[in-house]
Amino acid sequence: MTQFLSEGLKENVLSICKHIAGFHKIVAACFYGPRVCGYADEKSDIHVLLLLSSYRTGLKCYVKPSNGVNVFILAVDQRIFERDVEQGWLGEFVAEKVTVPYEPLINEKYLRRREVKVKRRVIWELCENIVLGSPELCHELLIKPEYFMYESMMRRARLFPPITYSFLNMLRRDLRRKNVELMMNGYLKAINELVEENQITFSNGHVKITQRLINTIRNQKPRFPVFLRSIQRTAFLHVLNILPKMMAPLIQDQQTFMKSHQQVEAEELVFRLEEPEKYLLMPTPLGLVPLSDKTTIEDFVRKTVPSGTTLDIKIKQMGGVLNSVYLLRFRKNHEEQKVVVKKFKDWLGFKWFPLSLWTLGTKTFAVSGRTRLEREYAINQFLQGHGFPVPKVLHISHQERLIFEDFIEGENMVKVIKRIISSKEKATDEAALVREVGRKIAEAHRLGVAFGDCKPENIIIAKDEKTYFVDLEQATRDGNQVWDVAEFLYYSGHYVFPIFPSDSAELIAKEFIRGYLEAGGKKETVKRAASARYTKVFSVFTPPHVVLAISNICKKMGGG
Template structure:
């Protein structure tokens, strides 16, 4: 129900009929006062500032606020006021509708930003409602600092922080819950996350979910309306004069974003060095803990074994993997060798995001994979629980004699079967070396590791061919043929025949030539063909 402008002391018939108004708290001179935004129905867009009876009011048109909240026509100088703990004076349905539209846009753009930043790992993140608010507001006031006078209460030390936050978050939660009902998000324990059923394909193909672009508002060209340009300038200048020092600059939205680990939820943002952050995450701050690091693999490798000793006794073994940049020789070489067959991911963030996602994805489907213990986005490092087991390569080389022929054959067949099960779950490993399968065959336990090149699309036949031919670097003659037969036999127990047939592609042989001699490859392919002919 509309009230007259005179009732607010802001009457001016030339400015159009009042349709809605709300007030919101601002901080000025160390005090909290209330300011008003009054919306009018007028053909020409404008912004006016009035000060009467110690009440500051911004008068503008309904249409201008609508355009600002949907397309940032005045850099959201007006729209951001909808994210304050506002109190409607009149026009409740109009204000509620405008706020709902704006909050929907905020949610959509924040999700888009999370996907762009964390890629596949975005699906694993747990997002509280406060993240949407803080992330959006921080991105705006970074270039519109005068608007910090509207959001001082975001600082936990700010006056009225809890009450004001609750009022705004209630509006956010209403729209977030609606996004859940529409299937865009899922909710659990007060956190929100992307719905993998509708998000996975979009993220995997590197497409954004909704609106593309930066969170920062565009510097909209309003030169076609010079009067409105002057109005915006007056508004900004009037508020620049009222800026006060606040703690907002120290507020890090990423501290509100969490990644699940085997040790509980971990904030994504950590500025501490990796070992210090681990000490905190593992609750070892007060313990007499010593960290001992051992490099694993070759000099070009970026993996380490971390042993933690408490009071002189071994407390825990962890595996640390640091994702190197595009100059990592291993992946440059891999991309060059297999370029026609497989698009290897090179960027550290992409590879770490892949690994995080597929570790969770496979675990949820019953596969044995390492536990996620800690993630450092700053250092591009992943800490996993160390698995005391041999690799398939070790089983066929230095551990072969101790295993015995029967156990080795059974274990190799099981690895072939495991790869078929992974393919049956719709996953392509991409980097399917025998080194990436760990086993404790005497217990019948098998793991898949090193998932940074995994994907939901690509050639399953490449996986199988690589798993077979890679081992040809270490084996020859009858041993190579036997290994190829056992892997193929296990795969065919539950896997698709056409995948095995396509694994005989000569292009795969060419890709593996820098590693495995052609004569060994030929004999291994003959063994695969022989297994196919048995069925």
């Protein structure tokens, strides 16, 4: 029995419910609010959700006295309630009563089923938001089940701030464990249903979105109703402000909260809720990192170096016009460690404008720092999982837009290209390296990845002769693979002086394409790289005779 819900009180409430129902059939009823969540006192109102069959009024509030306290009863038509459960039709104002702790009074089985149903929809919608908002990161994220509960609370609180008091009261330190457990029971059942349908996986306490669900979400038609639902929810919840009876319980929750938090400003309330991003995790060699992580460069070194060791940090800028890239040096176990740190800034203003003009109609680049950070991390994890040579991601700070990666010792591919161009001989060794680059790009393409920025300067030939791709911030699954081929070839050609013949550029193109086709690259991809759509982009800085020569080789070797 929940505190302050005695059997006698339940009998009185049941009698009141029957009186309100009249000739309407009672479908279900439950208690919710402070008496269920544990922050009530003996004088607190009693809150009841009453579901009625064929209730023409639709939605009505009743306040009835009982033994010195008020019984606040929210009477709802069954069909309206179920539409709110299935579609959020009333902004989940009614369905929300079974997403928080409640105690059934009538027809517990019905209420539990609807609880799981609404929580299943919440999970689906939040997974949908993750997939659409973070199209690459969604493949790698590990999600703690609590995320769905806290994110749902956060969204409702931002949409309708007065409800924040209720959430803060039920998550009070002495009540949190019990109430979280009560709420999570329904979420876990909903998760298990989605697992059985192969929409998500659930192991070791973490949810992961399956490729099947990702494909379903991406392939569905644009759902304007998602936007309309937001308007509908907002409109309905604003209506509550003019309905005193509906607002009364929330005002009481506000008074309860303010008794122990008199100095708290109303604007700060939402920030007192649990941060949902703490429950979205990114795997790294140093452990799981939450999206809420705010690790700085110095914090990273402190986590990496044994405690008690004096930090000797050296930071050197490595370049980067649109990003800040640093080489971080520090000592660990008496050995020097080298780590590349990238700070992903948003590409705004005039820095970005020339680049967008350059590729207009051919290639679209990701502009947001957050998007590029997520791509760098997610594609890196994916390729590394398939044995592809990329720098290991050591840590990621989503909030600070920082990523920490292994420093790859080796020679930049630009130097190899320049040696071929300046060599008076055949440059056999260098040609073999170009062929290997072609192979590696083909391997990535076979995995469904397009690099998006395949310039030679983003490729390192390591001391062990492995070919590393070190800049993946524009990489995507199912991206424009033709761009990768075109960019490497035509950009390599721009190192040829205008007065030089195109022989060296032709050699580079032939060796690259041979390697690309040997590793399973498509001839059609090579052929399309010869089209004006791509040659026009690089004709700005690559000599025309070089562009023409490379284009002709692409046509010939691509089967054109």
